[in-house]
Each structure stands twice: as C-alpha cells, then as structure tokens.
Amino acid sequence: xxxxxxxxxxxxxxxxxxxxxxxxxxxxxxxxxxxxxxxxxxxxxxxxxxxxxxxxxxxxxxxxxxxxxxxxxxxxxxxxxxxxxxxxxxxxxxxxxxxxxxxxxxxxxxxxxxxxxxxxxxxxxxxxxxxxxxxxxxxxxxxxxxxxxxxxxxxxxxxxxxxxxxxxxxxxxxxxxxxxxxxxxxxxxxxxxxxxx
Numbered sequence: 388x389x390x391x392x393x394x395x396x397x398x399x400x401x402x403x404x405x406x407x408x409x410x411x412x413x414x415x416x417x418x419x420x421x422x423x424x425x426x427x428x429x430x431x432x433x434x435x436x437x438x439x440x441x442x443x444x445x446x447x448x449x450x451x452x453x454x455x456x457x458x459x460x461x462x463x464x465x466x467x468x469x470x471x472x473x474x475x476x477x478x479x480x481x482x483x484x485x486x487x488x489x490x491x492x493x494x495x496x497x498x499x500x501x502x503x504x505x506x507x508x509x510x511x512x513x514x515x516x517x518x519x520x521x522x523x524x525x526x527x528x529x530x531x532x533x534x535x536x537x538x539x540x541x542x543x544x545x546x547x548x549x550x551x552x553x554x555x556x557x558x559x560x561x562x563x564x565x566x567x568x569x570x571x572x573x574x575x576x577x578x579x580x581x582x583x584x
Contacts, residue, residue, distance in 0.1 A: 436475070455523060465490055 425431050450458070457463060468489055473482040495503040522530070 459523065 447455070458467075465486065469482055469486040472485045472489070473479065476482050476485070495501045496505050498504060499506070
C-alpha cells in the first residue's frame with residue numbers, strides 16, 4: 388500500500404479497532420456481528436429508550452426509604468436529568484445546557500410555588516399541601532388522590548342510600564304479589580287470610 392493510501396484511510400481501519408455500532412474488521416466474530424447490527428440500529432435504540440421510560444417507575448419500588456431520600460436531593464435529581472439528556476445526545480456541552488434549561492423551566496418558570504411562575508401569581512397561598520410525618524412527595528400525591536376518591540365514593544354512597552330509602556317507601560308490587568301468593572298457599576282452605584299491602 389502506498390503512503391498516500393495509508394494517510395487517506397482512517398486510523399481505526401489500520402489498527403482494526405471497532406467503533407460503537409459498527410463491526411470491526413480484525414476481531415469480528417459471529418456474536419460481534421449480531422450485536423453490531425443491534426447497536427447501530429436507531430429503531431432498536433429508540434424502542435429500548437421507550438421501554439426504559441415505561442419500566443423505570445418500577446425500579447423505584449426496590450429502593451429503601453433512605454435511598455429514596457438520597458434521590459430526593461435536588462442536586463441528585465439534576466444530575467439524573469443530565470444523565471438522561473446525555474444518553475440521548477451523547478454530547479456533554481449540549482447535555483449541560485439542556486439540563487440548565489430544563490431545571491430552570493421546571494423548577495422556576497412552570498412551578499406554581501416559585502416567585503418566577505409565568506402563569507400568574509406565585510401559588511404559595513393557593514396550594515393546599517397535605518404533609519404527614521416523613522411522607523415523600525409521591526406519598527403525598529397518593530394520599531391526596533385517595534382522599535379525592537373517598538370523597539367521590541362517599542357522595543355516590545349517600546345518593547344510593549337516599550334512592551334506596553325512597554324505594555323502600557313504595558314496595559315493589561311483584562314482591563307484594565309473591566308474598567300474598569305464598570300466604571294463600573300456606574293457609575290452604577282456612578278462612579283466616581291476611582293479605583299484605
């Protein structure tokens with residue numbers, strides 16, 4: 388091979404190195420060939436990211452309360468946002484600036500408890516917080532939803548109770564008929580029949 392030909396070839400081809408998502412020329416076996424097809428396929432990577440997002444909430448079920456408190460720290464959450472963006476972009480600078488934008492947007496501009504809330508006044512006085520001893524934000528949200536569900540259930544039960552009381556004032560005619568027929572069958576030919584009304 389001539390010197391200009393060597394200069395024109397990428398260094399990775401000369402040493403047989405592999406790049407992520409490609410099949411190397413020097414050490415490509417059958418397993419590497421199959422894995423290389425999946426590593427370079429953007430559709431496969433997209434489906435894996437979707438599965439990660441859908442199943443990620445179940446990972447939190449396996450951590451303890453102390454570990455959960457660790458993940459509640461603002462800097463840890465911001466670092467996790469950075470990691471998610473970095474996995475998507477694979478660029479440190481873009482990931483850093485996108486993390487800054489996301490933190491500013493979610494933490495201040497779209498947070499109703501912030502002074503910089505863009506949708507009206509700050510919501511310090513409007514937000515009714517239910518906090519118990521040692522409750523995480525997720526537990527507070529679950530508690531709030533359960534209370535709303537209980538209130539709806541109580542209202543439905545009260546309405547059903549009122550309708551049942553209303554129906555009990557006027558007995559069902561078919562039940563009265565059946566009761567009277569059973570009395571007729573029991574009394575037989577006795578002359579002392581007592582009908583229900």
